[in-house]
Amino acid sequence: MQKEDKIVVIRGIIGVIAGVLSFLFLNNEIIAFLMPLIAYIISIFLFLIYKFDQFGKWDIYGRGVLILFSAWILIFLILYNV
Secondary structure, three states: OOHHHHHHHHHHHHHHHHHHHHHHHHHHHHHHHHHHHHHHEEEHOOOOOOOOOOOOOHHHHOOOHHHHHHHHHHHHHHHHHO
C-alpha cells in the first residue's frame, strides 16, 4: 500500500470515528459540529508525528480531507436516522 493510500484510509477511519462521536455529543450541537474540524486537526498531528520527512505539504494538509468529511457526514446521518 502506497503512502497516499494509507493517508486516505487513515483519514477515512478518523472520519468514521468523528461521525460516531458527533452522534454521541448530539445534545451539545457546537461540539457535535466541531468534531470533524477537531478530527482534521488530530489527523494533521498524526501525520506530522508519523514520518514527517516522507510526506509533503499536500499529503499532510490536503489529501483525503474530502474523505474525512464525507465519512463523518455519512456516519452521522446514518446514526441520526436509525
